[in-house]
Amino acid sequence: MKSLQRALIALSLTLLVGGGAFAKPTASATPAAPAAANATGDFVSSKNSKVFHKVACKSAGKIKPANATYYATKDAAEKAGKQPCKICKP
Numbered sequence: 001m002k003s004l005q006r007a008l009i010a011l012s013l014t015l016l017v018g019g020g021a022f023a024k025p026t027a028s029a030t031p032a033a034p035a036a037a038n039a040t041g042d043f044v045s046s047k048n049s050k051v052f053h054k055v056a057c058k059s060a061g062k063i064k065p066a067n068a069t070y071y072a073t074k075d076a077a078e079k080a081g082k083q084p085c086k087i088c089k090p
C-alpha cells in the first residue's frame, strides 16, 4: 500500500513539474499590454498637467477624455516628464 502511495506522489510531482514547464511558454505568449498602448493603462495624465494619477484617483476622473494620456507603467509616465500625484501616490 505504501509503495503505491509513493508511486502516486511521484506521479503527481512529475505532473506538477511538467505542467509548470508547460505553463510558462503559454503565459509569455499572451502579451500583458494591449496593442493600443495609448488607449488604456493603469496611469493617466492630462495633456495640460505635469502630474499623473492612478486611473482610480479622484483627480484622474476630472481629466477630459480628449486630454487624457494613458501610461501602462509608472516608469512610462515619468519618462514622459510627468510627476506622481501627491494624493493617489502612483
Ligand SMILES: [Zn+2]
Residues within 6 Å of the ligand: 052, 053, 054, 057, 058, 059, 060, 085, 086, 087, 088, 089
Ligand atoms: Zn491622483
